[in-house]
Amino acid sequence: MKNESLYNYVLRLGDDSLILGQRLGEWCGHGPILEEDIAMTNISLDLIGQAMSLLDYAGEIDGNGKDHDALAFLRFENEYQNALLVEQPNGDFADTMMRQFLFDAFRQPLFEKLVHSSDAQLSAIAEKSLKETRYHLKHTSEWIIRLGDGTEESHTRAQKALDNLWRYTDELFSETSADLSLVTSGIVPSMVEIKEVWNKTVHAVFAEATLQIPTNNWQFEGGRRGVHSEHLGYLLADLQYMQRAYPNMKW
Amino acid sequence: MKTLDLQELEKRFQEKVDKEIKIEPNDWMPDEYRKTLIRQISQHAHSEIVGMLPEGNWITRAPNLRRKAVLLAKVQDEAGHGLYLYSSVETLGADREATMDDLHSGKAKYSSIFNYPAVTWADIGTIGWLVDGAAIMNQVALCRCSYGPYARGMVKICKEESFHQRQGYESLVTLCNGTPAQKAMAQDAMNRFWWPALMMFGPSDADSPHSAQSMKWKIKRFSNDELRQSFVDATVPQAEILGLTIPDPNLKWNEERGHYDFSPINWDEFWQVVNGNGPCNKERIDARKKAKENGMWVREAAMAYAEKRAMKKTA
Numbered sequence A: 001m002k003n004e005s006l007y008n009y010v011l012r013l014g015d016d017s018l019i020l021g022q023r024l025g026e027w028c029g030h031g032p033i034l035e036e037d038i039a040m041t042n043i044s045l046d047l048i049g050q051a052m053s054l055l056d057y058a059g060e061i062d063g064n065g066k067d068h069d070a071l072a073f074l075r076f077e078n079e080y081q082n083a084l085l086v087e088q089p090n091g092d093f094a095d096t097m098m099r100q101f102l103f104d105a106f107r108q109p110l111f112e113k114l115v116h117s118s119d120a121q122l123s124a125i126a127e128k129s130l131k132e133t134r135y136h137l138k139h140t141s142e143w144i145i146r147l148g149d150g151t152e153e154s155h156t157r158a159q160k161a162l163d164n165l166w167r168y169t170d171e172l173f174s175e176t177s178a179d180l181s182l183v184t185s186g187i188v189p190s191m192v193e194i195k196e197v198w199n200k201t202v203h204a205v206f207a208e209a210t211l212q213i214p215t216n217n218w219q220f221e222g223g224r225r226g227v228h229s230e231h232l233g234y235l236l237a238d239l240q241y242m243q244r245a246y247p248n249m250k251w
Numbered sequence B: 001m002k003t004l005d006l007q008e009l010e011k012r013f014q015e016k017v018d019k020e021i022k023i024e025p026n027d028w029m030p031d032e033y034r035k036t037l038i039r040q041i042s043q044h045a046h047s048e049i050v051g052m053l054p055e056g057n058w059i060t061r062a063p064n065l066r067r068k069a070v071l072l073a074k075v076q077d078e079a080g081h082g083l084y085l086y087s088s089v090e091t092l093g094a095d096r097e098a099t100m101d102d103l104h105s106g107k108a109k110y111s112s113i114f115n116y117p118a119v120t121w122a123d124i125g126t127i128g129w130l131v132d133g134a135a136i137m138n139q140v141a142l143c144r145c146s147y148g149p150y151a152r153g154m155v156k157i158c159k160e161e162s163f164h165q166r167q168g169y170e171s172l173v174t175l176c177n178g179t180p181a182q183k184a185m186a187q188d189a190m191n192r193f194w195w196p197a198l199m200m201f202g203p204s205d206a207d208s209p210h211s212a213q214s215m216k217w218k219i220k221r222f223s224n225d226e227l228r229q230s231f232v233d234a235t236v237p238q239a240e241i242l243g244l245t246i247p248d249p250n251l252k253w254n255e256e257r258g259h260y261d262f263s264p265i266n267w268d269e270f271w272q273v274v275n276g277n278g279p280c281n282k283e284r285i286d287a288r289k290k291a292k293e294n295g296m297w298v299r300e301a302a303m304a305y306a307e308k309r310a311m312k313k314t315a
Helices: A004-025 A034-062 A068-073 A093-114 A120-148 A152-168 A177-184 A191-208 A231-245 B006-018 B031-056 B065-090 B096-105 B121-142 B148-176 B180-199 B211-216 B224-242 B267-277 B281-314
Strands: B252-254 B259-261
Touching: A004 A034, A004 A068, A004 A093, A004 A177, A004 A231, A004 B065, A034 A068, A034 A093, A034 A120, A034 B065, A068 A231, A068 B065, A093 A120, A093 A152, A093 A191, A093 B281, A120 A152, A120 A191, A120 B281, A152 B281, B031 B065, B031 B096, B031 B121, B031 B211, B031 B281, B065 B096, B065 B148, B096 B281, B121 B148, B121 B180, B121 B224, B148 B180, B148 B224, B180 B224, B180 B267, B224 B259, B267 B281
Parallel strands: none
Antiparallel strands: B252 B259
């Protein structure tokens, strides 16, 4: 492989989009309002599109002729490098919006920086994805504020979602020593910068939403190195079903 | 100004319809015309929304990412059609939430085809090809419906539906040119969906209670049997190209009529499914009710927040 560090970096971006897109797709037909059914399906569609571009590019860097489908459908569970946050179950609408908001607030500054990557392909993917992510973040920020500052019930549910999901947020900013070499070469930004922007966004939105950041700051990690929660296996069983049951066919 | 009597109003209304002038929301219209449209458009809206369920069921299991994206986009289009149609119903003075409650209580109907399960991936292509194909036959005619908002909505909906039909067919072309397992999957889907697709056009003309009046009002342009025949005529050659067998031993070209002959439809099955005894009627309605119930607190939160904002602005 000509650049293993870049491969892993791009694969992680692709896996985050893939797994979260798959999760959101589960809402289709069951949203709380028709308009939100459309919005969640739309975000899912954007994420699947990003996954296609990113996984294709990962395959290209790898040089083994694997396209997005080979990477999306034919890896074992411990070969997926998505963050634990995105594989968490949909729960109720507050859980889904909170998971999406915490993620969008991370991806927007990340793509903003990746647009300036010295790697032309990564920069092009980031530019397209950034436009989509800006809409996603706007949408989810508004819902977090609405739910937090809505009724007593919606506040309780939003706070519970935040309490549950906060422990998966640090992992988004984890960096390996290989990543740091990409930072030095100007291919990717430092996660320190991204976290600063993320912190500002989430603090501002939670303040307006009257939500409290949990005081228990114990953080989980593992997804980035292939150690996942029990939830991922079921998600992959659905995702991979056709490719595993009917191997080597064109669809 | 002299008040027009009812007879005179009805006469003028029918003259407009006969001259192909569109009826608009603020125009006078007979109560029955309004009621018929509310019933028909809301049933159409419900069909779009319930129709999301059998297809949505395959989003997480689509066999590759392109098909997943296409299916997501398609189901999203159906939700969009639902929105336009509920808006059309609202132009007639009906309330969206109230029409949805009628769906949940069983008072309002929706297309019976969605009470059949989508059990394999080939069902998704088959639904696109046959179900969207049958829907288009009906809907192209509705683009000329006398009620303006419905007719205009149908123009956009038809464009998207015809795209869906081609996507469905393209997906079946892939299966039919694939492995024997894929071809068998496609044939199995055809066997299960053919008859329910023909039933989508509704009862035979002789047993269709609302048809004659709807034709006079130009809500409907063709009878159920005429549309069903057009669908069979258009679909048989498409099935031949795929190499799929239509599950009807009596299907054959009738030179004299210039149409395909086909077996009588099992109307017992049709009425059983319409009246709630199809394989998925309960599941579909339960899913819609659950979405509404689970979404109640979300809608309440959105309203409470909007009120708080409005109060802050006026304070």
